[in-house]
Amino acid sequence: MNGKEFWIYLAILAGSTYLIRAIPFAAVQKKISNVYVRSFLYYIPYTVLSAMTFPAALYATGNVVSAAAGLGVGMVFAVMKKGLTVVALISCVTVFVTDLILKQGI
Amino acid sequence: MKQFLRGVRNGVPIGLGYLSVSFTFGIMAVSAGFSWWQAVLISMTTLTSAGQLAGINIMTVPGQYAEMLISQLTINIRYSFMSVSLSQLTTAEFKGIKRWLLGFFMTDEIFAVAACQREVSTKFFAGLAVMPYIGWTLGTLAGSLLGNVLPESVMNALCIAIYGMFVAIVAPDAKESRSLLAVVAVSVGLSCLFYYTPILKELSSGLAISVCAVVAALLGAFLFPVKEEASHER
Known part of the structure; x- marks a missing residue:
């Protein structure tokens, strides 16, 4: 990747990503009182995360079975309110062990 | 500090x-x-x-x-x-x-x-x-x-770590609230639609996520508007 071209591209990439985050954050200073807008903003984090997770997460580990196992076990611990780090680690361990079992053909 | x-x-x-x-x-x-x-x-x-x-x-x-x-x-x-x-x-x-x-x-x-x-x-x-x-x-x-x-x-x-974290954020709250669970289900359903349907899957994943999230949240806002107190208890 040569010099000048790289810097122009980097400026567009970083600049547009920054502005799309910062402008709305800095612009909306007031508390929104409209109940529908408030509800929309309340639901947004959950809908973003669930759309990002399913179905993409099933293909994240290279094996649908181990990914599903990792998510399933993670969900059980999540419902038990075990916290972000614990659930994330348990999901990883589950995927690792499931892949191991699948490879060994037990 | x-x-x-x-x-x-x-x-x-x-x-x-x-x-x-x-x-x-x-x-x-x-x-x-x-x-x-x-x-x-x-x-x-x-x-x-x-x-x-x-x-x-x-x-x-x-x-x-x-x-x-x-x-x-x-x-x-x-x-x-x-x-x-x-x-x-x-x-x-x-x-x-x-x-x-x-x-x-x-x-x-x-x-x-x-x-x-x-x-x-x-x-x-x-x-x-x-x-x-x-x-x-x-x-x-x-x-x-x-x-x-x-x-x-x-x-x-x-690679599953990030998704495990997402599950840990959404699942406990969705368990407590039926309307949230419904909204999440709609979002996942739409996301699957964008992922598997022939023409729709050509859309960039970032844009697809935005569309799914916005549609599901709009639906939730109109069907199950959240009362003031509820939106603070999270």
């Missing part, structure tokens, strides 16, 4: 998850012809996953500036919704220049953790950004310099 440290602690799982994702980005950037410092610089200035991946693919062909801008705007439009959403939870002192500076760190995961708080102070948000930023930078550095050093089985297992 206490708020800042609480933020740092809350950012640890995000940082861990970012290590594995940015590690992969580092490997891909170098194999696409970038040098290690270019990969690291992209990560340090941009701090986004889907956008960076699309970005390096465009950068390999010279002169596609308009394509770069359009792809970034569509992939990243979701951040605008997150920024507006989080603007409702910030404490009174978190405004002006602080928002211009810290708005840079509005990633999916940092937003998600911040949005679960009762209120978000400048110090908490700044602390929350520390570990993810370090993880994203170091992961890119390691990936671009070392390449595939970790065994594939470990890399594969690490």
Whole structure:
């Protein structure tokens, strides 16, 4: 990747990503009182995360079975309110062990 | 200081998850012809996953500036919704220049953790950004310099970490509220539709996520508007 071209591209990439985050954050200073807008903003984090997770997460580990196992076990611990780090680690361990079992053909 | 440290602690799982994702980005950037410092610089200035991946693919062909801008705007439009959403939870002192500076760190995961708080102070948000930023930078550095050093089985297992974290954020709250569960189900359903349907799956994943999230949240807002008290109890 040569010099000048790289810097122009980097400026567009970083600049547009920054502005799309910062402008709305800095612009909306007031508390929104409209109940529908408030509800929309309340639901947004959950809908973003669930759309990002399913179905993409099933293909994240290279094996649908181990990914599903990792998510399933993670969900059980999540419902038990075990916290972000614990659930994330348990999901990883589950995927690792499931892949191991699948490879060994037990 | 206490708020800042609480933020740092809350950012640890995000940082861990970012290590594995940015590690992969580092490997891909170098194999696409970038040098290690270019990969690291992209990560340090941009701090986004889907956008960076699309970005390096465009950068390999010279002169596609308009394509770069359009792809970034569509992939990243979701951040605008997150920024507006989080603007409702910030404490009174978190405004002006602080928002211009810290708005840079509005990633999916940092937003998600911040949005679960009762209120978000400048110090908490700044602390929350520390570990993810370090993880994203170091992961890119390691990936671009070392390449595939970790065994594939470990890399594969690490790839689920971010999603495990998402599940940990959504599942407990969805269990408590039927309307939230319904809204989440709609979002997942739409997301599957975009993922598997022939023409729809050509859409960039970032834009598809924005569409699913916005449609599901709009539906939720009209069918199950949240009362004042409920939206504070999260």
